[in-house]
Amino acid sequence: MGVIVQKFGGTSVGSIERIKNAAEKIIKTYEKGNKVVVVVSAMGGTTDELISMASEITDKPDKREMDVLLSTGEQVTIALLTMCIHSMGYKATSLLGHQAEVKTDSQSGSARILQVGKEKVSKLLDEDNIVVVAGFQGIDDSGNITTLGRGGSDTSAVAVAAAINADICEIYTDVDGIYTTDPNICKKARKMGRVSYDEMLEMASLGAKVLQIRSVEFAKKYQVPLHVRSSFNEEEGTMVVNDDTDMEKVLVSGVTYNKNEARITLKNVPDQPGIAAKILTPISDAGILVDMIIQNTRSTGLTDFTFTVPKTEFFEAVELSQKISDSIGAGEVIGDENISKVSVIGVGMKSHSGVASKMFEALAHENINIKMISTSEIRVSCIIAEKYTELAVRALHTAFGLDTEE
Numbered sequence: 433m434g435v436i437v438q439k440f441g442g443t444s445v446g447s448i449e450r451i452k453n454a455a456e457k458i459i460k461t462y463e464k465g466n467k468v469v470v471v472v473s474a475m476g477g478t479t480d481e482l483i484s485m486a487s488e489i490t491d492k493p494d495k496r497e498m499d500v501l502l503s504t505g506e507q508v509t510i511a512l513l514t515m516c517i518h519s520m521g522y523k524a525t526s527l528l529g530h531q532a533e534v535k536t537d538s539q540s541g542s543a544r545i546l547q548v549g550k551e552k553v554s555k556l557l558d559e560d561n562i563v564v565v566a567g568f569q570g571i572d573d574s575g576n577i578t579t580l581g582r583g584g585s586d587t588s589a590v591a592v593a594a595a596i597n598a599d600i601c602e603i604y605t606d607v608d609g610i611y612t613t614d615p616n617i618c619k620k621a622r623k624m625g626r627v628s629y630d631e632m633l634e635m636a637s638l639g640a641k642v643l644q645i646r647s648v649e650f651a652k653k654y655q656v657p658l659h660v661r662s663s664f665n666e667e668e669g670t671m672v673v674n675d676d677t678d679m680e681k682v683l684v685s686g687v688t689y690n691k692n693e694a695r696i697t698l699k700n701v702p703d704q705p706g707i708a709a710k711i712l713t714p715i716s717d718a719g720i721l722v723d724m725i726i727q728n729t730r731s732t733g734l735t736d737f738t739f740t741v742p743k744t745e746f747f748e749a750v751e752l753s754q755k756i757s758d759s760i761g762a763g764e765v766i767g768d769e770n771i772s773k774v775s776v777i778g779v780g781m782k783s784h785s786g787v788a789s790k791m792f793e794a795l796a797h798e799n800i801n802i803k804m805i806s807t808s809e810i811r812v813s814c815i816i817a818e819k820y821t822e823l824a825v826r827a828l829h830t831a832f833g834l835d836t837e838e
Contacts, residue, residue, distance in 0.1 A: 433465040434599035435557070439472070439567065439589035443606040444663035445509050446476030454663065455516040457604070458562060462522065467557040469596065471567040471589035472513060474505025495540035499569075499579045503529070506566035506585070514564045524562040527552065529569035529577070533595075534588065536570035536578045543570060543578035544646075545587060548595035557596075565592060583644030590647045594654035601656050603643065608662035609670035610635070610642050612834040613687040617822045620835035624685065625668075628675045631685050632658075634777045634811045638688040648672065675779050683787060684778040684832040689821050691772045693723070694746035695803065696739055696753050700763030701727075703735040711737055711756055718752055720745045723773075724806045724815065737762075738804065740815065743769055771803065772821040775813040776828055788812045794831035800824055 438461065440454045454472075462468045482501050486493045493501075510526035517524035533549025556563045567585025570578050580587055586603060593601040608623065610632070615621040627635075629652035636645035642660060651658050651672060661669025701707055708727065715722055723740045741749045750767045757765050781787050788805075791812055795802060800823065804815035816824055829835060 433467075435467045435469075435596060436461055437469045437471060437589055437593040437596075437598045437601040438604060439585060439601065440470065440513075440604045440663060441585065441606070442473040442476035442478070444604050445472055445513065448512070450663070451509070451513050451516055454604070455513060455520060457663070458517065459520055459522055462562055469553060469557070469563045469565060469592060469598070470513065471565045471585060471592060472506060472509045473567055473585040474502075475509055478505040478508070496576060499540050499543075499577050502579050503566070503569040503577050506568055510564045510566045517562055517564070522562060523560055524564055525556050526564040526566070527556075528566045529588070530571035532563075532565045532592065534570035534591065536572055536580070538572040538574065538576065538578065540576075541579060542581040543572070545570060545580070545591045545650075548591045550595045553592065553596055580646075583647070586644040586647035587650060590650040590654075590656050590658070593656045594650060598656065600659055601651070602659045602661060603647075604661060604663040605642065606663065607642060607660075608665060608667055609660055610672075610686075612685065613825055613829050614689070618687075618826050618829050620826075620829060622834070622836045624670050626671045626673060627685060628779050629672060630675065630810055631777050631779055632672050634775070634808070635686060635688050638690055638773065638775045638777070638811070638813065643672070682778060683780040683784050684776045684834065685780070686777050687774065687825050687828045687832070687834065688777065689772055689774045689825050691818055691821060692743045693740050693771050693773050693815065694743045694749070695768045695771050695815065696741065696746075696749055697766045698737045698753060698757050698762050699766065700734045701737045701757075702761060703729060703733050707735075707760065708737070710760055711753075712739070714752055714756055715739075715741075715749060718748065720749050720752075724804050724813070726804055740771075740773075740804065770818045771815050772818045773813050773815055774821065774824045774828065775811055776832060777811045779810050781810050781812075790831060791828060794827045795824060798823055798827050800827075 445451050514524045514526040535546045536543035553563050567588035572578050610624050611621045613621045632648045658672035726738045728736045753765045800820045802814045806813045
Protein backbone atom coordinates (compact mmCIF):
# COMPACT_ATOMS: atom_id res chain seq x y z
CA MET A 433 0.00 0.00 0.00
CA GLY A 434 1.07 3.52 -0.67
CA VAL A 435 0.17 6.90 -2.11
CA ILE A 436 0.89 7.02 -5.83
CA VAL A 437 0.62 9.89 -8.29
CA GLN A 438 0.27 8.87 -11.92
CA LYS A 439 0.69 11.36 -14.75
CA PHE A 440 -0.58 10.70 -18.28
CA GLY A 441 0.61 12.94 -21.10
CA GLY A 442 -1.29 14.06 -24.19
CA THR A 443 -0.33 11.06 -26.30
CA SER A 444 -1.38 8.69 -23.51
CA VAL A 445 -4.91 10.17 -23.43
CA GLY A 446 -5.06 11.14 -27.11
CA SER A 447 -8.23 9.17 -27.90
CA ILE A 448 -11.16 7.54 -26.12
CA GLU A 449 -9.46 4.17 -26.52
CA ARG A 450 -6.30 5.49 -24.87
CA ILE A 451 -8.29 7.10 -22.06
CA LYS A 452 -9.82 3.66 -21.40
CA ASN A 453 -6.33 2.15 -21.40
CA ALA A 454 -5.18 4.77 -18.87
CA ALA A 455 -8.23 4.04 -16.69
CA GLU A 456 -7.37 0.34 -16.64
CA LYS A 457 -3.81 1.10 -15.46
CA ILE A 458 -5.14 3.44 -12.78
CA ILE A 459 -7.64 0.88 -11.48
CA LYS A 460 -5.01 -1.86 -11.46
CA THR A 461 -2.85 0.35 -9.20
CA TYR A 462 -5.85 1.19 -7.00
CA GLU A 463 -6.82 -2.49 -6.69
CA LYS A 464 -3.42 -3.18 -5.09
CA GLY A 465 -4.54 -1.12 -2.11
CA ASN A 466 -2.92 2.16 -3.10
CA LYS A 467 -4.36 5.64 -2.85
CA VAL A 468 -4.14 7.08 -6.36
CA VAL A 469 -4.01 10.62 -7.69
CA VAL A 470 -3.95 11.03 -11.45
CA VAL A 471 -2.68 14.16 -13.23
CA VAL A 472 -3.45 14.49 -16.93
CA SER A 473 -2.61 16.66 -19.90
CA ALA A 474 -4.98 17.74 -22.65
CA MET A 475 -5.65 15.13 -25.33
CA GLY A 476 -2.82 15.09 -27.88
CA GLY A 477 -3.07 17.98 -30.36
CA THR A 478 -5.74 19.87 -28.39
CA THR A 479 -3.48 22.68 -27.17
CA ASP A 480 -2.18 23.32 -30.69
CA GLU A 481 -5.75 23.44 -32.00
CA LEU A 482 -6.74 25.98 -29.35
CA ILE A 483 -3.71 28.13 -30.15
CA SER A 484 -4.60 27.97 -33.85
CA MET A 485 -8.18 29.06 -33.12
CA ALA A 486 -6.94 32.05 -31.15
CA SER A 487 -4.55 33.04 -33.96
CA GLU A 488 -7.49 33.13 -36.39
CA ILE A 489 -9.08 35.81 -34.24
CA THR A 490 -6.05 37.98 -33.45
CA ASP A 491 -2.30 38.08 -33.98
CA LYS A 492 -1.78 39.18 -30.38
CA PRO A 493 -4.25 37.40 -28.09
CA ASP A 494 -4.44 38.63 -24.51
CA LYS A 495 -2.24 36.41 -22.34
CA ARG A 496 -4.81 36.12 -19.54
CA GLU A 497 -7.48 34.99 -21.97
CA MET A 498 -5.07 32.51 -23.56
CA ASP A 499 -4.68 30.91 -20.15
CA VAL A 500 -8.47 30.69 -19.87
CA LEU A 501 -8.64 29.12 -23.34
CA LEU A 502 -5.76 26.65 -23.04
CA SER A 503 -6.83 25.38 -19.63
CA THR A 504 -10.00 23.95 -21.18
CA GLY A 505 -8.01 21.13 -22.79
CA GLU A 506 -7.24 19.48 -19.45
CA GLN A 507 -10.81 20.05 -18.26
CA VAL A 508 -12.08 17.85 -21.08
CA THR A 509 -9.59 15.09 -20.25
CA ILE A 510 -10.27 14.94 -16.51
CA ALA A 511 -14.03 14.74 -17.09
CA LEU A 512 -13.76 11.95 -19.69
CA LEU A 513 -11.24 9.96 -17.64
CA THR A 514 -13.33 10.28 -14.47
CA MET A 515 -16.45 9.15 -16.35
CA CYS A 516 -14.48 6.18 -17.65
CA ILE A 517 -13.41 5.17 -14.13
CA HIS A 518 -17.03 5.51 -12.97
CA SER A 519 -18.18 3.24 -15.82
CA MET A 520 -15.80 0.58 -14.53
CA GLY A 521 -17.43 0.68 -11.11
CA TYR A 522 -14.99 2.81 -9.09
CA LYS A 523 -15.26 6.09 -7.20
CA ALA A 524 -13.42 9.02 -8.75
CA THR A 525 -13.57 12.81 -8.58
CA SER A 526 -12.05 15.31 -11.00
CA LEU A 527 -10.46 18.57 -9.89
CA LEU A 528 -9.35 21.58 -11.88
CA GLY A 529 -6.04 23.15 -10.92
CA HIS A 530 -7.57 25.72 -8.60
CA GLN A 531 -9.78 23.09 -6.95
CA ALA A 532 -6.64 21.06 -6.24
CA GLU A 533 -5.20 24.19 -4.56
CA VAL A 534 -2.39 24.71 -7.08
CA LYS A 535 -1.29 28.30 -6.34
CA THR A 536 0.99 30.06 -8.85
CA ASP A 537 2.47 33.43 -9.60
CA SER A 538 0.76 35.67 -12.16
CA GLN A 539 3.02 35.04 -15.18
CA SER A 540 0.44 34.13 -17.82
CA GLY A 541 1.54 31.31 -20.10
CA SER A 542 4.54 30.32 -18.00
CA ALA A 543 3.40 30.57 -14.38
CA ARG A 544 5.46 28.98 -11.61
CA ILE A 545 3.90 26.95 -8.84
CA LEU A 546 4.26 28.63 -5.44
CA GLN A 547 2.51 25.99 -3.35
CA VAL A 548 0.01 23.16 -3.52
CA GLY A 549 -2.51 22.58 -0.75
CA LYS A 550 -3.28 19.03 0.27
CA GLU A 551 -6.55 19.24 2.22
CA LYS A 552 -8.97 18.76 -0.69
CA VAL A 553 -7.02 15.95 -2.35
CA SER A 554 -6.28 14.18 0.96
CA LYS A 555 -9.95 14.32 1.99
CA LEU A 556 -11.05 12.74 -1.30
CA LEU A 557 -8.39 10.04 -0.98
CA ASP A 558 -9.55 9.24 2.55
CA GLU A 559 -13.05 8.76 1.11
CA ASP A 560 -11.62 6.09 -1.26
CA ASN A 561 -11.80 8.27 -4.35
CA ILE A 562 -9.39 8.10 -7.23
CA VAL A 563 -8.58 11.80 -7.64
CA VAL A 564 -8.13 13.08 -11.20
CA VAL A 565 -6.39 16.46 -11.39
CA ALA A 566 -6.00 18.77 -14.38
CA GLY A 567 -2.31 19.34 -14.99
CA PHE A 568 -0.71 22.42 -16.59
CA GLN A 569 -2.90 24.88 -14.69
CA GLY A 570 -3.34 26.72 -11.42
CA ILE A 571 -4.63 29.96 -9.96
CA ASP A 572 -2.92 33.17 -8.86
CA ASP A 573 -3.64 35.37 -5.83
CA SER A 574 -6.13 37.43 -7.85
CA GLY A 575 -8.17 34.37 -8.76
CA ASN A 576 -6.99 34.25 -12.37
CA ILE A 577 -6.55 30.92 -14.13
CA THR A 578 -2.87 30.42 -15.03
CA THR A 579 -1.01 27.89 -17.15
CA LEU A 580 2.50 26.55 -16.61
CA GLY A 581 3.83 26.42 -20.18
CA ARG A 582 4.63 23.45 -22.41
CA GLY A 583 5.25 20.28 -20.42
CA GLY A 584 3.68 21.85 -17.35
CA SER A 585 1.63 18.77 -16.47
CA ASP A 586 4.85 17.00 -15.44
CA THR A 587 5.48 19.82 -12.98
CA SER A 588 1.88 19.69 -11.74
CA ALA A 589 2.20 15.97 -11.05
CA VAL A 590 5.44 16.27 -9.09
CA ALA A 591 4.16 19.27 -7.14
CA VAL A 592 1.00 17.40 -6.14
CA ALA A 593 3.10 14.35 -5.22
CA ALA A 594 5.30 16.52 -3.00
CA ALA A 595 2.28 18.16 -1.34
CA ILE A 596 0.61 14.87 -0.36
CA ASN A 597 3.88 13.08 0.46
CA ALA A 598 3.37 10.48 -2.26
CA ASP A 599 5.61 7.45 -2.26
CA ILE A 600 6.27 7.75 -5.99
CA CYS A 601 5.25 9.77 -9.03
CA GLU A 602 4.80 7.66 -12.18
CA ILE A 603 5.17 9.57 -15.44
CA TYR A 604 3.37 7.66 -18.20
CA THR A 605 4.40 8.72 -21.68
CA ASP A 606 4.87 7.41 -25.23
CA VAL A 607 8.40 6.13 -24.54
CA ASP A 608 9.29 3.31 -22.17
CA GLY A 609 11.96 5.11 -20.18
CA ILE A 610 15.05 7.30 -20.42
CA TYR A 611 17.69 6.16 -22.87
CA THR A 612 21.44 6.67 -22.98
CA THR A 613 20.80 8.80 -26.08
CA ASP A 614 18.12 9.34 -28.71
CA PRO A 615 17.32 5.84 -30.08
CA ASN A 616 16.08 7.46 -33.29
CA ILE A 617 19.65 8.36 -34.26
CA CYS A 618 21.60 5.70 -32.38
CA LYS A 619 20.22 2.19 -32.69
CA LYS A 620 22.55 0.99 -29.92
CA ALA A 621 20.98 3.29 -27.33
CA ARG A 622 19.71 1.44 -24.28
CA LYS A 623 17.18 2.15 -21.58
CA MET A 624 18.62 3.13 -18.22
CA GLY A 625 17.26 1.50 -15.06
CA ARG A 626 18.16 4.49 -12.88
CA VAL A 627 19.32 8.04 -13.41
CA SER A 628 20.05 10.72 -10.81
CA TYR A 629 18.13 13.96 -10.42
CA ASP A 630 21.25 15.92 -11.38
CA GLU A 631 21.84 13.86 -14.50
CA MET A 632 18.19 14.24 -15.51
CA LEU A 633 18.37 17.99 -14.95
CA GLU A 634 21.34 18.19 -17.29
CA MET A 635 19.65 15.97 -19.86
CA ALA A 636 16.43 17.99 -19.76
CA SER A 637 18.30 21.29 -20.14
CA LEU A 638 20.42 19.93 -23.00
CA GLY A 639 17.69 18.71 -25.29
CA ALA A 640 16.27 15.48 -23.85
CA LYS A 641 12.50 15.93 -24.01
CA VAL A 642 11.26 13.05 -21.85
CA LEU A 643 10.76 15.21 -18.72
CA GLN A 644 10.14 18.92 -18.32
CA ILE A 645 13.07 20.47 -16.44
CA ARG A 646 10.96 22.20 -13.78
CA SER A 647 9.39 18.87 -12.84
CA VAL A 648 12.85 17.43 -12.19
CA GLU A 649 13.80 20.47 -10.11
CA PHE A 650 10.67 19.93 -8.00
CA ALA A 651 11.40 16.23 -7.65
CA LYS A 652 14.94 16.87 -6.49
CA LYS A 653 13.93 19.63 -4.06
CA TYR A 654 11.22 17.53 -2.40
CA GLN A 655 12.88 14.12 -2.91
CA VAL A 656 10.01 12.70 -4.97
CA PRO A 657 11.06 9.47 -6.74
CA LEU A 658 10.01 9.51 -10.41
CA HIS A 659 9.27 6.47 -12.55
CA VAL A 660 9.23 7.25 -16.28
CA ARG A 661 7.41 4.48 -18.13
CA SER A 662 5.28 3.68 -21.16
CA SER A 663 1.50 3.96 -21.27
CA PHE A 664 1.39 1.15 -23.80
CA ASN A 665 3.08 -1.75 -22.01
CA GLU A 666 3.72 -3.08 -18.51
CA GLU A 667 7.52 -2.95 -18.61
CA GLU A 668 9.53 -1.24 -15.90
CA GLY A 669 10.79 2.15 -17.01
CA THR A 670 13.52 4.38 -15.59
CA MET A 671 13.71 5.57 -11.98
CA VAL A 672 14.88 9.14 -11.36
CA VAL A 673 16.28 9.26 -7.83
CA ASN A 674 19.16 10.53 -5.69
CA ASP A 675 22.77 9.74 -6.59
CA ASP A 676 24.07 6.51 -5.16
CA THR A 677 27.41 4.71 -5.10
CA ASP A 678 26.54 2.44 -8.03
CA MET A 679 25.72 5.44 -10.23
CA GLU A 680 29.08 7.02 -9.51
CA LYS A 681 30.87 3.92 -10.80
CA VAL A 682 29.59 4.74 -14.31
CA LEU A 683 31.74 7.41 -15.93
CA VAL A 684 29.16 8.66 -18.44
CA SER A 685 25.45 7.83 -18.28
CA GLY A 686 24.17 9.48 -21.43
CA VAL A 687 24.80 11.56 -24.54
CA THR A 688 22.46 14.40 -25.51
CA TYR A 689 22.24 16.85 -28.38
CA ASN A 690 20.42 20.09 -29.12
CA LYS A 691 20.05 21.52 -32.62
CA ASN A 692 18.22 24.61 -31.37
CA GLU A 693 21.49 26.54 -31.03
CA ALA A 694 22.97 29.56 -32.79
CA ARG A 695 26.27 31.37 -32.29
CA ILE A 696 26.96 35.11 -32.37
CA THR A 697 30.38 36.79 -32.34
CA LEU A 698 31.15 40.47 -31.81
CA LYS A 699 34.56 41.19 -33.35
CA ASN A 700 37.13 43.67 -32.02
CA VAL A 701 35.40 44.41 -28.74
CA PRO A 702 37.28 46.80 -26.39
CA ASP A 703 38.93 44.61 -23.75
CA GLN A 704 37.98 46.53 -20.63
CA PRO A 705 36.12 45.97 -17.34
CA GLY A 706 32.33 45.85 -17.66
CA ILE A 707 32.26 45.10 -21.38
CA ALA A 708 30.56 41.70 -20.91
CA ALA A 709 27.77 43.34 -18.94
CA LYS A 710 27.31 45.99 -21.66
CA ILE A 711 26.89 43.24 -24.23
CA LEU A 712 24.78 40.74 -22.31
CA THR A 713 22.47 43.00 -20.27
CA PRO A 714 20.49 44.24 -23.31
CA ILE A 715 20.30 40.65 -24.58
CA SER A 716 18.94 39.52 -21.21
CA ASP A 717 16.52 42.46 -21.00
CA ALA A 718 15.05 41.31 -24.32
CA GLY A 719 14.27 37.95 -22.74
CA ILE A 720 16.85 36.06 -24.82
CA LEU A 721 18.59 33.19 -23.05
CA VAL A 722 22.37 33.07 -23.39
CA ASP A 723 24.09 29.72 -22.93
CA MET A 724 27.81 29.39 -23.69
CA ILE A 725 30.14 32.42 -23.58
CA ILE A 726 33.74 32.74 -24.80
CA GLN A 727 35.91 35.87 -24.65
CA ASN A 728 39.31 35.83 -26.31
CA THR A 729 42.09 38.09 -25.04
CA ARG A 730 44.65 39.80 -27.27
CA SER A 731 47.64 42.04 -26.61
CA THR A 732 46.09 44.76 -28.81
CA GLY A 733 43.45 45.69 -26.24
CA LEU A 734 40.68 44.21 -28.39
CA THR A 735 38.85 40.91 -28.03
CA ASP A 736 36.26 38.74 -29.76
CA PHE A 737 33.15 38.01 -27.70
CA THR A 738 31.13 34.91 -28.64
CA PHE A 739 27.94 33.52 -27.14
CA THR A 740 25.14 31.12 -28.05
CA VAL A 741 21.38 31.68 -28.03
CA PRO A 742 18.38 29.54 -29.02
CA LYS A 743 18.06 29.34 -32.79
CA THR A 744 14.48 30.59 -32.51
CA GLU A 745 15.80 33.91 -31.16
CA PHE A 746 18.79 34.19 -33.51
CA PHE A 747 17.65 37.03 -35.77
CA GLU A 748 16.47 39.19 -32.88
CA ALA A 749 19.77 38.56 -31.08
CA VAL A 750 21.87 39.45 -34.16
CA GLU A 751 19.95 42.68 -34.70
CA LEU A 752 20.35 43.62 -31.05
CA SER A 753 24.03 42.64 -31.08
CA GLN A 754 24.71 44.95 -34.00
CA LYS A 755 23.22 47.87 -32.07
CA ILE A 756 25.32 46.93 -29.04
CA SER A 757 28.44 46.66 -31.19
CA ASP A 758 27.88 50.15 -32.61
CA SER A 759 27.30 51.62 -29.15
CA ILE A 760 30.54 50.18 -27.65
CA GLY A 761 32.74 50.82 -30.67
CA ALA A 762 33.23 47.16 -31.60
CA GLY A 763 33.55 45.64 -35.07
CA GLU A 764 31.32 43.43 -37.20
CA VAL A 765 28.82 40.93 -35.87
CA ILE A 766 29.03 37.38 -37.22
CA GLY A 767 26.24 34.83 -36.80
CA ASP A 768 26.06 31.08 -37.36
CA GLU A 769 22.80 29.14 -37.26
CA ASN A 770 24.24 25.86 -38.48
CA ILE A 771 25.53 24.54 -35.18
CA SER A 772 24.44 22.09 -32.51
CA LYS A 773 25.49 21.17 -29.00
CA VAL A 774 26.50 17.63 -28.05
CA SER A 775 27.04 16.71 -24.42
CA VAL A 776 28.15 13.79 -22.28
CA ILE A 777 26.62 13.51 -18.81
CA GLY A 778 27.31 11.42 -15.73
CA VAL A 779 27.59 11.76 -11.95
CA GLY A 780 30.70 9.56 -12.24
CA MET A 781 32.58 12.60 -13.55
CA LYS A 782 32.68 13.93 -10.00
CA SER A 783 35.25 11.30 -9.07
CA HIS A 784 36.91 10.51 -12.41
CA SER A 785 39.22 12.52 -14.66
CA GLY A 786 39.81 12.33 -18.39
CA VAL A 787 36.22 12.64 -19.62
CA ALA A 788 36.83 15.83 -21.61
CA SER A 789 39.97 14.52 -23.29
CA LYS A 790 38.23 11.27 -24.20
CA MET A 791 35.34 13.24 -25.69
CA PHE A 792 37.68 15.44 -27.73
CA GLU A 793 39.59 12.40 -29.01
CA ALA A 794 36.36 10.69 -30.13
CA LEU A 795 35.25 13.79 -32.05
CA ALA A 796 38.71 14.31 -33.56
CA HIS A 797 38.72 10.69 -34.74
CA GLU A 798 35.64 11.53 -36.83
CA ASN A 799 37.23 14.81 -38.06
CA ILE A 800 34.62 16.86 -36.20
CA ASN A 801 35.87 20.32 -35.26
CA ILE A 802 34.95 21.77 -31.86
CA LYS A 803 33.85 25.42 -31.95
CA MET A 804 33.09 26.02 -28.24
CA ILE A 805 33.35 24.06 -24.99
CA SER A 806 31.62 24.33 -21.62
CA THR A 807 31.64 22.10 -18.56
CA SER A 808 29.94 21.51 -15.25
CA GLU A 809 30.66 19.04 -12.46
CA ILE A 810 28.79 16.26 -14.28
CA ARG A 811 28.70 17.44 -17.92
CA VAL A 812 30.95 18.37 -20.86
CA SER A 813 29.36 20.12 -23.86
CA CYS A 814 30.79 20.99 -27.27
CA ILE A 815 29.43 23.18 -30.05
CA ILE A 816 29.98 21.58 -33.46
CA ALA A 817 28.68 22.00 -37.01
CA GLU A 818 25.06 20.85 -37.10
CA LYS A 819 25.62 18.46 -40.02
CA TYR A 820 27.84 16.28 -37.81
CA THR A 821 25.35 15.95 -34.93
CA GLU A 822 24.21 12.37 -35.49
CA LEU A 823 27.75 11.17 -36.23
CA ALA A 824 29.03 12.85 -33.06
CA VAL A 825 26.31 11.31 -30.89
CA ARG A 826 27.01 7.80 -32.18
CA ALA A 827 30.78 8.23 -31.83
CA LEU A 828 30.51 9.46 -28.24
CA HIS A 829 28.00 6.77 -27.34
CA THR A 830 30.48 4.14 -28.49
CA ALA A 831 33.54 5.84 -27.01
CA PHE A 832 32.08 5.84 -23.51
CA GLY A 833 30.91 2.22 -23.67
CA LEU A 834 27.18 2.93 -23.78
CA ASP A 835 26.30 0.77 -26.79
CA THR A 836 23.95 -2.15 -26.34
CA GLU A 837 25.85 -5.42 -26.34
CA GLU A 838 25.07 -7.36 -29.49
